[in-house]
Amino acid sequence: MSDLKSARGQSVRLKDVAMVFDGFTAVQSTDLTIEAGEFFSILGPSGCGKTTLLRIVSGFQAATSGAVEIGGRPVDHLAANRRPTAMIFQNLALFPLMSVWENIAFGLAARGIGKREQRTRAEELLALVALEGQADKRPAQLSGGQRQRVAVARALAVEPSVLCLDEPLSALDLKLRQHMRAELRAIQKRTGVTFIYITHDQGEALSMSDRLAVMNAGRIEQVGAASDIYDRPATPFVASFVGEQNVFRGRVAEVRDNMAYVEGIEGRFLGRNVSGLKTGDAAMLLVRPERTGLVNGGPAPGNLIEARIERRELEGPYLNIVARGRGERSIVLHLANDGRVVDTNGSARIGFACEDALVMADDAEALSAAQVDD
Ligand SMILES: Nc1ncnc2c1ncn2[C@@H]1O[C@H](COP(=O)(O)OP(=O)(O)OP(=O)(O)O)[C@@H](O)[C@H]1O
Ligand SMILES: [Mg+2]
Incomplete structure (x- = not known):
């Protein structure tokens, strides 16, 4: 030895x-x-x-x-x-x-x-x-x-x-x-x-x-x-290859300090402008499923989406919810399984904090390399 x-x-x-x-x-x-x-x-x-x-x-x-x-x-x-x-x-x-x-x-x-x-x-x-x-x-x-x-x-x-x-x-x-x-x-x-x-x-x-x-x-x-x-994550590929992301594509509507608004079909969301994008740039806003929640009363987080719940999957300790807003792409939520009952086909308000959202240059190639559905 x-x-x-x-x-x-x-x-x-x-x-x-x-x-x-x-x-x-x-x-x-x-x-x-x-x-x-x-x-x-x-x-x-x-x-x-x-x-x-x-x-x-x-x-x-x-x-x-x-x-x-x-x-x-x-x-x-x-x-x-x-x-x-x-x-x-x-x-x-x-x-x-x-x-x-x-x-x-x-x-x-x-x-x-x-x-x-x-x-x-x-x-x-x-x-x-x-x-x-x-x-x-x-x-x-x-x-x-x-x-x-x-x-x-x-x-x-x-x-x-x-x-x-x-x-x-x-x-x-x-x-x-x-x-x-x-x-x-x-x-x-x-x-x-x-x-x-x-x-x-x-x-x-x-x-x-x-x-x-x-x-x-x-x-x-x-x-x-x-x-x-x-x-x-430093790049769109790393952001989307490691872990899961909800991706909202659009354009930068406004830049404020270190934050940027991205406006697209799903709505207008504020996130951290980590790559220093400028107003008008093609952008995507990324937020992880576990940083996305259902809003029932209480103080609203910075970003809100009106959506319809399509599916729920119980994965032991987690409850995965698949919802759809105005866009084509589904929105995924990973919630702790606290015994709550979530109706499918109901409408829901989905929310996430601005600090938890990353704004990066729109990069379809990186998304497809990371096998994120487009
Ligand atoms: N001896 C070789 N001659 C020609 N091309 C090669 C050779 N070895 C590897 N490549 C190519 O280089 C690229 C990288 O191969 P590599 O084996 O390093 O990938 P990897 O990341 O280990 O993939 P995997 O996860 O599938 O093992 C591939 O496109 C492969 O086809
Ligand atoms: Mg290998």
């Missing part, structure tokens, strides 16, 4: 890294620093370049241009097996005919470490991933979550400073995935190894990471802590 503890994480720096495949730019020029010992996630839709970026860090892919430094040292000239990195691949495969401990020790054999020592190290790693006593099983005799932990142990066996994980939980069911989030986070904390974690599951990225990068079409659009990304 002493060896593991000394296997400290190292920083990773990408300088102007880009990847072009036969004229197709998979990764646009990227500058990024990941701190030593950080749990850093890369979140983005399928095909946005996440795996390519990770392969460049771990040396399985040479970048078209730019440079990679690990622990402050250039590694571009080093092959994957000479870098202080290990990678867990998107379609991880354990060796089915080898026992669990032999799977873990696989990388140690290649380093000329003797059988006895291999077994000892494998046992230590099994303890680290809470799988004591499973050394002699075959992978097929383990659950999906246990197999993932064996894969993590195998990757940690070679004492990497940086562990690259490419969607390691995607094959697991929801409950197990949520459990494994906590496990992986604990393993990362215990070892101090830098984790670079790829996912297209936002819950995973938001809950596990010290910081995350949100990627779209080969470009990192924002890097920050979960709260920065969720509450202060």
